Amino acid sequence: MQPIITAQNLTKTYGQQIVFQDLNFQIQPGEVVGLIGNNGAGKTTLLNLLIGLQRPTAGQIHLFADNLSPTAIQQKRGIMFQDDFGLSRVTVQEMLALACSLYAQPLSLSTVLQLTDLNSQAQQYVSKLSGGQKRRLNWGLALAGNPELLFLDEPTSGMDTTSRHHFWQAIQELNAQGKTIIVTSHYLAEIDYLAQHILFLKDHQLIHNGTLADLKNKYSQIIVTFDSSQDFTQHNFHQGILQDHQQNHYIYQVTSSEQFVQELNEFLPVIQHLRIHQKNLDEIFQQVNQGE
């Protein structure tokens, strides 16, 4: 399958300052990709290069097929920026209608209003919307062209918890339709929830370009703990190694939590407080940035 995005030896510098260099990655159709890194790691710059707002200092980016014109590419992609777009004294409906009018095969205005849950605000001026409503408007502007490829920059900043979870569901539904989605977010629980593929920028390089599961396995073991009055210190489990033992509390490092729990099956009557823990993306992120 041809990648939807290919980056080859991508480098961006501002004078002597290197933002990143020699990045190589591919994004396949239908992936949800999380782009993560500290402030100043180059996430926004990389996003701007992929969108075409900036040019690389060296290297190449290909979106869709090689022979597509910039205009054709614009028809197939949608972008949700962190900044709110708008015009003074323009209603939500007018702004979305303008966006829909720009594309050859847009979603209908009513569909966009429904997807963004802005039906009640349709006649309201964009400038009078709350922060979360403005984010939903941006979302609508990104979706208007029914794009194959979506770029989302901090999509849920300013949204309340309910809206955020609705948004995550919407992303998953779009992904189920085959859309490719690139997300940057400082809210790593969001990336953890949504992304399958992670691009992790640090020290001018991509330190991880692979699945979220691989990232977790690379930086974090799976730990299983339980309490039991039975002595397990001499028992050999195939899927786990005893890390620590204090009185009745046992701590095992395992390779597969499912298989280890299957091994524990026969002992379940004597086991209490069974817990499985693997570092979440937020913990891994902090671990990596602290240089562990």
Next chain:
Amino acid sequence: MAFVTLTKINFKRLILRNTRFLIFDVASPIFFYLIYTQIFTGGQQLKVNIFISMTVFATLLSSIITVSNNIMSDRQQHFFRFMAVTPLSQKLYYLSLSLVFIFLNVLQILAMEIVAAFGTKLNLSMDKYLQILVIATVGSFALILIGAAITFLGNSSFVNSIAYSIVFPLAIISGLWTPMNLMPSWLQQIGKLTPTYATVNLIHNFLQKQPWSWNLFGKLGIWLLLAMGLLIICSRKSVD
């Protein structure tokens, strides 16, 4: 489709939904005109001269200051970034805005003509009022593009300063506020090169049924091409 949608939106937001601004934009040149007719009293010809100068000044004011203010407002709301990442081209945006601002200039001129005809009893025939309307409107095309081009020069307050630095000196040196023959000859030569001078004198030519002046029309044409070229060059910069 996109152009029609955008123009409808621009028409509503810049004119229909902006009544306070619209009233101010139309009323200020009328105010200047009435002040001038009170200061400089004289015969019919003097009244006509003042009327034409103030009409052209009205279009100068709105084409530079109003246009640049509105575009800066759109820029501050990241609309240029929206254009950069969607199929909406800057060409369509400027064309749409130009149409709306041309309409605004027509409204201003009509309002001035109504005040002149019924307020100050300026005795001109309907076809002369129409000639003034058409030529003053055409003369504003280059000014609208200049108003758009200066928005690339910096932030809002700087652009605002530039706008006022263009409008008032231009009004003075092109003879809109004071007769040019009161100025030093070197300044008169500069004034004669300005688009506002060309517009005023084209109007006088038509009203006095003088031969068509290619010189004046050519000056307006050159200013239009220069302004268009300046806008195209400026708009190729990166978006905010």
